[in-house]
Amino acid sequence: MAKKSSTIQVRSSVKKGVATIKCLISHPMETGLRKDKKGNLIPAKFIQNLTCEHSGDTVLDAELNGSVSTNPYLKFVFSGANDGDTIKISWVDNTGEKDSGEFEIPTRRR
């Protein structure tokens, strides 16, 4: 569904106007507290902000710490959605790296 190759993978569905979004992001989520084999601290690299927008509203505004798992998974639910609607998911990490993608909620097969 992504318009470009993205770090964000989305599975979504909508039933009676209620959309369920499952989102998986490829990201190391390094806490900055871990040490490598030589005992040096591995620098922190984790997603700090993640948002999901749908028809002008930010339906989810998440702030994450390094203690969210590597390749974070998120599932959330919001109402007021229709088949074929587009959602936009964006993230920014502590080093300023970011990505975003637009995803269409697929029309349900009947």
Add this chain to the structure above:
Amino acid sequence: MNHHRRILLKSTLAASATGMAISAGLLTPKAVLAAWNTSAFEAKTVDAALTSAFGSTSTADSDKIKLSAPDVAENGASVTVTVKSSLPRTDAISILVAENAQPLTASFDLSPRTEGVITTNIKMGKSSDVIAVVKADGKLYTTKQQVKVTIGGCGG
């Protein structure tokens, strides 16, 4: 005079190039980053994190929040946690791990049409209480669950 004009032109060009680099995401000054509550996320205790995040540590236990996490997690690197709040006007959900070096793991701000249910994967350094804090109608509610971890997820 002409010479000065050259310098002025050059410096203007340089400044606009920097501006373009920032907007293109090549440079990342702190100001460009979105809001992230540093003091709450870097707090070392649950109370300090709650004070920084919500300005209060007074939370009420509520049975309208359901926290689903495994009783025993084999791998602390990825523990699936679901928080479900049936409190009216739930507008924020936070997940904390009491024994982690930085307890506050994630905070979610929800819009009025977002339902109070969030699932995510978190890391746990060792066995600990997982705490869900829900802000609903301006008040804080909480529930917690003990999760036993056999392999730690923070460098373990």
